[in-house]
Amino acid sequence: MGEPRYSRRTLLAAMGVVIATATGVATYVSSSSGPVEQQIATADKVRATPVAKPVIRFERVYSAARHREITLAFYLPAGASTRGLPMSILLHGLRGDARHAAVGDLPQVLTSAVAKGSVPAFGFVAVDGGDNYWHENVPGDDPMAMLLDEVPRWLKERGYGEPFAVTGVSMGGFGSLLYARRRAERGDPVAAAAAISPGLITTWPEMAKRRAFKSEAEWASLDPLRHLRATGPTALGVWIGDKDKFIEGTRRFIRDVRPQVSAVKPGGHDDGLYRKVTPDVVQFLAKYAKRAV
Secondary structure (H helix, E strand, O other): OOOOOOOHHHHHHHOOEEEEOOOOOEEEEOHHHOOHHHHHHHHHOOOOOOOOOOEEEEEEEEEOOOOEEEEEEEEEOOOOOOOOOOEEEEEOOOOOOHHHOOOOOHHHHHHHHHHHOOOOOOEEEEEOOOOOOOOOOEOOEOHHHHHHHHHHHHHHHOOOOOEEEEEEEOHHHHHHHHHHHHHHHOOOOOOEEEEEOOOOOOOHHHHHOOOOOOOHHHHHHHOHHHOOOOOOOOEEEEEEEOOOOOHHHHHHHHHHHOOOEEEEEOOOOOHHHHHHHHHHHHHHHHOOOOOOO
16 A cells, blocks of 8 residues: 555644744644634734834034033934924933933834824924033023023924923933923913923932032022922923832922822832833823924
8 A cells, every 4th residue: 555645734734833924933823723724824914013213313503501512302203294293302310411311212102102193293302401400500501591592493493393391300300390480480381391200309418419509599499399389380290210219309299289190100210110101201291292383
């Protein structure tokens, strides 16, 4: 007798088959789950879904308020038209800069949310602000004036919308609340301010270590904890880790101000915590993003 012959259908039906898909991932097909040929055809159609990447741009511009050249950084969702695009100012922390202001994978989180249609398109703009808690500690170097007077002009010249919000991390969280205060004092309040792990320090000896204020009186005049209602109608969002070094002051701020959104999550003052909260930050800001026309 000759060797028995088996059809392709019989062989495949008798055992599971490992199929290499177009993505390079092996897919196991069990004979008990339906016609094998149909399963193979389905597996052959599997393709990796491309992940849209954010658009990140850097420029060098001269800031008259700071009397120096600074980096102007744009963090934008992929595919979005920049004409009239709503923008949130993004403030970096101590010893940071515009190129590293977007913590917690913020640009990718924004791009993914826009691609899914869960938020309208908006962007972030960051600038080099130095280490003086976003105020004029050194005469002739005024990062707050840069934010208030120069950033809107730079955005307009490039076709973007005006800043509708401000977002800040650590020292930048302090700065975001100070910026919101200054906008309110001008009678032009920003729609929303998002403070991530804000540097709300509760004692002068601790703040004095940073050499960012000439005196305790100057710090007290700018400290968000001493001016709880100064941000006016601006919607506030605050996020921090329960092991953050600034937790005491931030808990006090949350308790006394009762921001529209606030969260204390497990974590410290680091990118692990920032990655946990940036999706919520994007959703919060998106409520106030309106395209300029």
